[in-house]
Amino acid sequence: MTQPVVGDAFGEMIRDAYAVHTGTGPRPLAGGRYPRPVIEVIERDDGLINGALADHYLSEPTDWRPFDHRAAGMCRGRVLDIGVGAGRIAVELQQRGFAVTGLDTSQGAIEVSRRRGLRDTVLNTVDEFSRATVRYDTFLLLGNNLGLIEGPERAPVFLAALARLAVPGARIIAQGTDPYGTTDPVHVGYHEANRARGRLGGQLRLRLRYRELASDWFDYLNCSVEELSALLKGTSWRLTSIDDRDHPYYLAVMEYTG
């Protein structure tokens, strides 16, 4: 089999999802005839594959999960939405009067966020962007984006970049998933294999695929609260609260101590 082309798979998917959502511009049709929903395909390095409807990236607040509302309610000051996607959270915060910046490494995601009205966007990694002089009060890692801390090697580097962008007392509001409640042997076996090679159990190795495109392989961390606490040791971030009312999903608030 030919390997897919490496490119902005996420962005192309978001562009198509936006076209379907708004009914504007070229959009996927089966046989050039029937509308087809846009589907995100996520491949794990053990061969597992999952498809999921992409329209949740465009969901209105009325369709958000409860923890998204609670997270949005905790924002204060200037907000950096990391992995802004289609701007679902950031556009709503902007409407509520927050000064919010949407950051993403996907050009397609940034384009769609802007078309949806988000004024302040950054196409960059947090590492590069942390050389900027702007400072934030709130960092958002929603839509499971606590996963962006990747694992034990990357987490301190990622958190140091956020520290460079933080005002005193700044907070990270992150939504994570505890992966260890499952009894599914496909997942339990994956966690064990991960640990056997020195990784955290829920340190997923993934790539996104959309049509002919694939992302590069990347790590994405589903971790327990205990694992998160351990990852924060030695960084300038302190865990101040956990809201796990929607277990296995949780909201973690981390405060800048630097």
Add this chain to the structure above:
Amino acid sequence: MTQPVVGDAFGEMIRDAYAVHTGTGPRPLAGGRYPRPVIEVIERDDGLINGALADHYLSEPTDWRPFDHRAAGMCRGRVLDIGVGAGRIAVELQQRGFAVTGLDTSQGAIEVSRRRGLRDTVLNTVDEFSRATVRYDTFLLLGNNLGLIEGPERAPVFLAALARLAVPGARIIAQGTDPYGTTDPVHVGYHEANRARGRLGGQLRLRLRYRELASDWFDYLNCSVEELSALLKGTSWRLTSIDDRDHPYYLAVMEYTG
């Protein structure tokens, strides 16, 4: 990346789709919490991937595409539904009083068809089943299953197997897709690459993937009516009508001349 396990990916998908559809038995939940739709992932050998909602395999006649109704209306006598899937068409024909056999190579598909009430099922290839003494008046290749003729090498073998099962005057009612109307470079380029290696343009090389499982790679033919006519030459089947009111989808009726 580890390759997925080869197994009954289609059957596992149909089992999950049936569980979601009926709300019975174990079914996929995101985070063990939120229902998730069952999605079929189809991978092409050029790296293209597509996800599609699986629930159309369980659709009721009120949700069928128009050509499915016209195809069902052309049935007569004993019916063999080839690639019966979840029994969508066969169960309805049985209710209309037809003697219908559902054949599939997927154990999961046969199980779900039986649970949905289909009485006569065969877990087999057409080749093996054609040694049986039963004879049919109508062969159905619906849900795009004209594709099962695969290509120039396989088509005469497949059609000979059906001939062994045919009464005089028997008919194949097949739904196909003409792939050549598209201007999408991903597809046009694939057609050209196929021809360059001596295949028909729309001779797709595919595999299904569902969670940790993949099917074997198989050929699946999307062909024009002209290509279909050429493939019938030298076989004991004669093209008697084409209904392309829903272009690029069409219904082809082929009559047994043996």
